[in-house]
Amino acid sequence: MVIFSVIIIPVFVSEIAKASTNIEKSRVETSTLLIKQKVLQSVINENKDDIDQDLALVTALIPDMEDFFSMIYSLEQLSQSSGFIINNYTVNLVKSDSNKLSITVAGEGSSESFLELLRTYNFAGGRLITAEKIGIDPLGPGGISLNLNFYNKIATLETNEKLDYQGSINQLNEIRSKVKFSIVNEATPQQPSESADYPTKTTLF
Amino acid sequence: MKKTRINLLTSRQDYYRLENYFGIFRKFLVGYVVVFLLTIIGLAGFRIYQTSQQNKLYESKKSILSQLSSRKTDEVKLIKLSKKLNSYREFIKDDARFIPYYELLLATLQQSSQSATLTEFNIDKSREMSFKLRFSNFDEMVNTFKFIESPDFTRSFSRLDMKDFIGKLDSSDAANYDLSFEGSFKQINETKN
Numbered sequence: 001m002v003i004f005s006v007i008i009i010p011v012f013v014s015e016i017a018k019a020s021t022n023i024e025k026s027r028v029e030t031s032t033l034l035i036k037q038k039v040l041q042s043v044i045n046e047n048k049d050d051i052d053q054d055l056a057l058v059t060a061l062i063p064d065m066e067d068f069f070s071m072i073y074s075l076e077q078l079s080q081s082s083g084f085i086i087n088n089y090t091v092n093l094v095k096s097d098s099n100k101l102s103i104t105v106a107g108e109g110s111s112e113s114f115l116e117l118l119r120t121y122n123f124a125g126g127r128l129i130t131a132e133k134i135g136i137d138p139l140g141p142g143g144i145s146l147n148l149n150f151y152n153k154i155a156t157l158e159t160n161e162k163l164d165y166q167g168s169i170n171q172l173n174e175i176r177s178k179v180k181f182s183i184v185n186e187a188t189p190q191q192p193s194e195s196a197d198y199p200t201k202t203t204l205f
Numbered sequence: 206m207k208k209t210r211i212n213l214l215t216s217r218q219d220y221y222r223l224e225n226y227f228g229i230f231r232k233f234l235v236g237y238v239v240v241f242l243l244t245i246i247g248l249a250g251f252r253i254y255q256t257s258q259q260n261k262l263y264e265s266k267k268s269i270l271s272q273l274s275s276r277k278t279d280e281v282k283l284i285k286l287s288k289k290l291n292s293y294r295e296f297i298k299d300d301a302r303f304i305p306y307y308e309l310l311l312a313t314l315q316q317s318s319q320s321a322t323l324t325e326f327n328i329d330k331s332r333e334m335s336f337k338l339r340f341s342n343f344d345e346m347v348n349t350f351k352f353i354e355s356p357d358f359t360r361s362f363s364r365l366d367m368k369d370f371i372g373k374l375d376s377s378d379a380a381n382y383d384l385s386f387e388g389s390f391k392q393i394n395e396t397k398n
Contacts, residue, residue, distance in 0.1 A: 005241045012248040019255040026262040033269045040276055040283055055282050058289040062296070100296075119304050128293060130300035135327035136307075151296045155288035157281060168287040171294070 039169060054172055057179060061128040064154040066101055071150050074125030075105065081124045082117035084109035084144075092147065099153050106145040114144055121148065123179045301330045306390050309361055310336060317352035320345045324383070328390070335368065335387040346382045353386070364388040 063070065079086045086107040095102035109117075114136070121129050130149045273280060306328055314321055318340075325337035340346035352358055359365055365388035372382045 002237075005244075009244060009248070012245070012252065016248065016252055016255065019252065019259065023255060023258055023262065026259065026266065030262050030266045030269065033266060033273065036280075037269050037273055040273070040279060051279065051282055051286075055286050055289075058286060058293065062289055062292050099292075100299075115304075118307075122297075122300065128296060130296060130330075131303070132299050132301060133327070133329040134301045134303040135325070137325045137327075149296075149299055151292070153289075153292040155285040155292070157284055163284065163287040163291070168283075168290040171290050172286065175290075175293070 042169075054176070057176070058172070060126050061123070061175070061179075063127075063152050066150070066152045070127060071101070071103075074127040074129070074150070076125075078117060078121055078125040078129070079107070082109075082120060083113035084117040095147070095149075099151055101150045101152075102147060103150070104145055104147050108144070123175070126179075127151075299330055301328050302393075303328055305393055306332070306334065309390075309393065313358055313361055314338070314349075316357065318345050318349045321349050325385075332363075332390040332392065333388075334390055335385065337383055337385045340382045340384070341379060343380065343382065346384065350384065361391060362388050363391050 060070070075086050075089065078084075084107055086105050088106040090104045092102040092104060118134065118136075121131065123129075128151050130151075131146055132149065134146065136144075307326055310326065311323065314323065320340060320342060322339045323336060324339045326334070327336070328334040338349065340349065353365075365386060367384065368387045369383070369385035371385075372380060375381055
């Protein structure tokens with residue numbers, strides 16, 4: 001009896017511990033799937049017609065492969081929406097890599113148009129653009145130049161990357177509002193009221 | 206008289222002692238069996254409960270997966286969207302975020318002086334920055350300098366050093382005073398705290 005109990009109780013306990021681990025694992029998986037399902041459902045319910053448009057929007061911002069035409073078009077759009085005339089650009093191969101293309105943009109325009117460019121360059125051209133370093137020196141010699149980065153990255157369906165669906169949707173709403181703001185600006189570029197309200201002009205220039 | 210027990214032990218004392226031991230052993234054995242059975246019943250009950258939990262989770266998982274599989278196309282789009290947005294979060298870190306920091310600097314400077322002119326401002330993606338102020342009035346410059354040293358101004362910076370001070374006369378013999386600073390901004394969210 002004692003030998004029987006010494007064997008059977010540890011076997012039971014080990015089985016229970018193993019099952020607990022499996023249950024916890026299943027619970028996490030189910031919870032992840034549930035979040036995914038809820039987000040998917042909310043995305044579909046809220047944006048049934050927009051989901052393709054949203055995907056097109058982020059793909060336009062960060063295309064799967066570098067596309068020089070969209071890059072030039074984006075600079076043109078940026079120039080039109082800000083009023084800052086971009087008249088020259090040079091590709092910096094040293095600062096570029098497979099997902100990033102760095103270019104130096106030179107141009108001319110009023111201080112207001114340059115500030116408008118700095119205010120909107122991230123999205124206004126329809127491509128995601130960043131500038132790692134920006135300086136303004138209105139008393140300095142010559143025109144104005146900026147180093148801008150354009151990005152590309154293919155979105156594979158491999159699930160090794162941790163995906164936060166809810167966070168992504170929140171981020172998407174934020175981007176969507178910024179891009180819509182830029183689109184409104186494109187339709188009515190350089191509105192005098194916007195320039196007059198701009199708080200940086202009086203002290204800087 | 207009929208004998209009901211045969212006492213093989215010679216000593217009556219030994220008999221009672223042994224009977225006592227057997228009594229204790231019997232009680233121990235009954236107690237042990239009861240505890241053992243209760244433990245086994247408890248463990249088995251818990252294991253059955255676990256199995257039902259596992260089954261419930263399995264059923265729930267199966268149901269979610271079947272619903273998800275019917276929305277496979279949308280899921281593919283959502284995965285692509287999330288991956289693109291992950292890339293966005295990674296890439297946007299390269300940006301210097303010039304305008305928010307520029308406006309912060311201007312707003313802070315305007316608290317002390319209207320006559321200071323910001324003549325130069327540089328910032329990089331790690332929030333390292335430098336700026337230059339120009340004054341035409343010495344007293345204004347001293348007042349602004351005092352303000353720059355105060356916590357109201359420095360709370361926006363994790364580091365701020367004066368780099369240069371130049372006083373000079375321009376072509377119309379008016380004095381100009383240039384103050385140059387360099388340092389590092391705190392992240393905008395940090396300064397709000």
